[in-house]
Amino acid sequence: MLTKPVYLEIDKPNYVPIYTVEYEYNSRFYEITILNHSQALDLTGIRVIVAGKKPDGKLSLSIIKSNW
Numbered sequence: 001m002l003t004k005p006v007y008l009e010i011d012k013p014n015y016v017p018i019y020t021v022e023y024e025y026n027s028r029f030y031e032i033t034i035l036n037h038s039q040a041l042d043l044t045g046i047r048v049i050v051a052g053k054k055p056d057g058k059l060s061l062s063i064i065k066s067n068w
Contacts, residue, residue: 003029010036018052 008014020028032050034041050062 002027003031006030006032008032008034009038010034010041 006016008016018028018030032048034043034048052060052062054060
C-alpha cells in the first residue's frame with residue numbers, strides 16, 4: 001500500500017499526475033491537503049468533490065467526506 005501526500009492550492013490551477021497500474025486495487029491512496037495561500041484549510045465536516053481527467057479523456061469524480 002502506498003500513500004502519497006498531494007497539496008492543492010484553491011486559487012491556482014493544479015496539475016498532479018497520478019500513475020496507476022491496470023487492475024491494481026486498493027493499493028494507492030492520496031492524502032490531499034487543500035491550501036489557501038499556502039495555509040491548510042480546515043475541512044472538518046465538509047464534503048469535497050475531486051475531479052480529474054483520465055488519459056482517455058473521461059472525467060473521474062470522487063466525493064470525499066472529511067472525518068477529522
